[in-house]
Amino acid sequence: MTPAAQIEKRRPLTRAEFGQLMIDQEGRCACGCGEKLQPMTEGVIDEHLRALALLGTNALENRALYRKPCARKKTDEQDTPRIAKAKAQAGETGQYARRQKRGQGSIQSRGFDKTRTKRFDGSVVARQSQETR
Numbered sequence: 036m037t038p039a040a041q042i043e044k045r046r047p048l049t050r051a052e053f054g055q056l057m058i059d060q061e062g063r064c065a066c067g068c069g070e071k072l073q074p075m076t077e078g079v080i081d082e083h084l085r086a087l088a089l090l091g092t093n094a095l096e097n098r099a100l101y102r103k104p105c106a107r108k109k110t111d112e113q114d115t116p117r118i119a120k121a122k123a124q125a126g127e128t129g130q131y132a133r134r135q136k137r138g139q140g141s142i143q144s145r146g147f148d149k150t151r152t153k154r155f156d157g158s159v160v161a162r163q164s165q166e167t168r
């Protein structure tokens with residue numbers, strides 16, 4: 036009933052795991068910006084490729100090293116809206132939850148989410164007309 040029960044707690048990488056990812060990524064940021072990781076100066080964040088809140092795990096396969104500014108960008112632009120959507124789909128928040136509280140009678144169809152559109156690569160983004168960027 037509660038998907039929250041399956042969410043793992045964040046586990047920091049060991050030094051060996053951190054070193055392994057550094058080697059695997061050839062010392063470069065995992066976001067694709069091509070910049071070198073600078074642990075001593077700007078800082079490096081070990082991100083979860085799939086956020087824990089979206090049932091990602093702490094396993095090394097789900098971890099990647101990001102430059103600090105890139106990690107913040109990933110969290111803000113990808114994880115936060117996806118987590119919000121997952122919560123809405125799980126019935127914790129959003130239109131469905133509000134309708135549930137009001138009672139069964141008001142539910143006809145959830146319909147399609149007209150505020151979002153799917154790109155060819157499968158990612159779901161806000162529609163152009165609604166973009167505030």
Ligand SMILES: [Zn+2]
Nearest residue numbers: 064066068105
């Ligand atoms: Zn980057």
